[in-house]
Amino acid sequence: MRYMTTYDLMETLRNTNQWMGASAMSLASYPVFSMVPNPMFQWMAAWGEVTERTFQRMVCKPDWGIESITGEDGRDHLIKVETVIERPFGDLIHFDVTGREEMDRRVLLVAPMSGHYATLLRSTVRSLLPDCEVYVTDWHNARDIPVSAGKFDVEDYTLYLVDFMQQLGSDLHVIAVCQPAPLTLAATAYLAEKNPHAQPRSLTLIGGPVDPDATPTDVTDFGRRVTMGQLEETMIQRVGFKYKGVGRLVYPGLLQLQSFMSMNGERHAKAFVDQIGRVAQGEASDHDPHNKFYDEYLAVMDMPAEFYLSTVERIFKGLEVAQNRFVVDGHQVDFGAITNVAVKTVEGGKDDISAPGQCIAALDLCTGLPDSKKASYLEPDAGHYGIFAGRSWRNNIRPLVLDFIDANSEAPAKRSRTSPRKAKAKAANKNAAA
Template sequence: MTIYDMSESMRQSSAWVGATTKAFWQNPAFSVTMSPLPALFSAWGEVTERTFEKIATKPSWGIDSVVSADSDYPVTKQIELELPFCNLIHFTAERDRPVKRRVLLVAPMSGHYATLCRKTVASLLPNCDVYVTEWKNARDVPLSAGKFDVEDYTKYVVQMLRHLGENIHVIAVCQPVPLTLVATAMLAEDETAPQPRTLTLIGGPVDPDANPTEVTDFGNRVTMGQLEHSVITPVGFAFAGVGRKVYPGSVQLSSFIAMNAQTHAKAFADQIGAVARGEAADLDRHNKFYDEYLAVMDMPAEFYLSTVDRVFKRREVARNVFKVDGKLVDISKITKTAVKIVEGGRDDISAPGQCLAALDLLPNLPEDMQETFLAPDAGHYGIFSGSAWRNDIRPAVLNFIDKHNDAPDARKKVSAAPKSAKKTADKLGQADVAKTAKKA
C-alpha cells in the first residue's frame, strides 16, 4: 500500500512541477527578452501538467448527439445494469423511427477505460441501439465486493446477455474476445437461454500461439510467481478499494509506451514545440489521442494473473478446455449464433490468425453463419476506431448483422465453400499478410 501511495504522490508531484513551471515562465517579466527559452519552459510545464493529470482522470464519453443522413439526433446514456465491477450502459438516440439492430459492445478490461471505444459507439449509434460494458477501476471497488477473475468476467457477460434477452448482436473488441466466445458457448449449452443472433470478434487472442507477437508471447517469458511479485500491488489508503490487490494502470501504461518509446517521445517533443509557438489547441490531434491513451485504470490482480495463465500460457480457450465453476464449457456447442472474425494485417498486439483460430472451435456452426474480414493495412486500434473501421469494417459488420437479424429458423441459407477449403484459404491469406506486415 505504501508503494501504491508513493506512486500516486509522484504523479501528483509531477503534475505540480509542470503547473509551477508553466506559471513561473509565463510571468510577463519574461516577455521583454527575445530568448525562446521562457516559451519552451512554459510549454514543457503545460504539457507535463496535462499528461500527469490525465493519467488519473476518467474520460467522458462525450456522445451528446449523432449525425445521420437526414438529421441530427440527441443521445441519452443511462445505466441498464449495475454490477460491482461493471456497469452495463445503454446509449439511445431519439430518432424519428426505431432501429432493428440492438448491439452489445463488450469493451476491453485491459488497462484503459471503455471510452477507448468511444468512436466505435458513436459510429454505430446512427444505425443501432448500443449497450456497452463499462468496467470499473478496481481501485474504486471495495474489498467486500470479492474477487474478480476470468471466470467472473465470463459470468458477467452471460448475465448481461440474459438481461438483454432475444435479438441481440454482440461485438467483442480485443481482450474480451476469447471470454465472450466462452460466454456465448455457455448460453448455447442452455436450451432455455436467449442466444445472440451474431457474434463479431475483433482482433482478440483466441489462440496467442497462432501468430505470436511481443505482447502475446510475454506470458511465455515469465513465471506466474515473477509476474505477481513484480507488477501486483495492493491499493493505497486514499481509495475505496484500499487493500485490494491490483495490476496498476500506470504499470500497464509504462509497458505500452516502452513498446514505441521513440514514437511517443517524438510526439511529446513536437507538442511542446507546438505549444511554444502557439500552434496547439485544447482538442488538437495530440491531445485528443493522449487524453484517452494516458487515462488508465487498475485491473483486479486475479483477473490479470488468470488471463495470463489461462488464456496465454495454458491456452485453455484455444484448446477448448476452459472451465467455469469447475464445469467444462464446450465452445463447439455454438450452432445458432453467427460468427464473424475481424483482423488487422498490421496488428502488432493480436496478430492475424490469433482471432481466426475461433473458427477451428466451431465445427458444428453452418458455413453460411461464418464470415471473416481482414483489413490488410489496419493496426490494432484501427480495426475498431480508425479509418479502416469507418470505411470498411463497420459496413461489413452491419451487413453481417442484417443478414442474421431474424430468428435462426427464418434465416436464409446461402452457399459456401467447404469448411476445410475455406479455413485453409483464410489461414494462407492471413499468413501472407502477417509476413508482409512484419517485413514492413
C-alpha cells in the first residue's frame, strides 16, 4: 500500500496544481478587475493559464496531428492511422496515405519506451511520409494496462519487435530511435538465427546506448552510482486506484518528468517565466513554439517496472548487448549472425544522453557483416533531439538515411522528393565504418 499511496499522492499534487491554475485564471479574468489599473490581475491570469496547461498535459496522450500530406500529384492526401497488430503493451500502427499507391520504401520506425509517447516522433513520421510507407511501434501507458496482462521486460520488448518485423516481411527497413537501438539490434540478430527470411533489408540506429560505457554520460553514470535495490525502493510505485492498471508496478511518468526537468532546470524555469510574460502581454498563442514543445515534452507515460529495471540492470549495468551476451527467451543471441542486413548508425556530436561512441559500437558487434554493409554518420552540431526530429534530421540526416535505404533495396524506390538521384550501393555506404 505504501507504493500505491505514493503514486496517488503524486497524482493528487498534479491535480491540485492544475486546479489552482484554472482557479487563478478564472478569478483574475473577471471583467470587473479590468477596471482596476493594476497589472497584477493580468499576471495572475497568465500564471494560471500556463500552470493549468502545464499540469493538465502531464496525463494526456498527444494526438499524432498528421492530417494530410501533399502528394506528387499536387493534391492533399488524407492520413489514416491504422492498427496492424494490437497487443497489451503496444501496437504496430500504419500511416495510410489515402489515394496513393503503396510506396516501395517500407519503414518500421521503432519508438522508444523511455517516458514519452511514440508521438514524440511526430515530426520524424511527417518527414518520412512523402517518400515511405511508415509503420510505428505505439507503446501503451503502463498505468492503463491491467495486471492480468502480465509482465513486460526487455526480452518481451525484443520479442514484440521480432513479431512486428515478421508480420511486415523482409522487404522492410527499420529505423530505431534512442533507447530501442540495442534491443532492435538484438531482435534482428534473433531473426538472423531463428527466421533469416524475415530479416529486414536495412537497420538504422539513431543515438542509442548500444555500449553505454563507450562514452559515459550523466544518464549512464546514474546507472552505475545506484544499486538495483535503491532503484526499486526509490523509483518503483504501484498504480493508484484511478487507472485500469491499479496495482501494477511501474516507473511513474511524473517521476520520470522530474528527472527530465532537473537535467536542464534553469532553462526550463526561464522558459516558463518567459511564457507567463508573453501570455500576460497578449503575445502568446495556442500553438506557439513554447506550447508546441512542452505539450509533447510534458506528456509522459508510466513504464512497466520490470522493463525499467531490466533495462538498467542488463543494458546499462550488465552490458549484455555491448558484450554480446544478451539472452532472449532462453536463447543467447549472436550479433555475428547478422550477415545480410545493412546497418547504419547515426550520432549527434552534442548528444548528452547517448554520446558519440555509444551507438557506433553496434558495427563492431556485427562481426559477420561485411564493411560494405556498414555505415556511420556523425552530425557535429546536433543534440539528442536534433538527430531525429530537428533541423539536422531534416536537412542532413534524413536524405542520408533514404539513400542508405535505397542502396540496400532490391530496386530503387519509385520516387524520392528530397534525394532525386538514384544512389548506388557504394555511394550510399561511402561512409562505411572501417
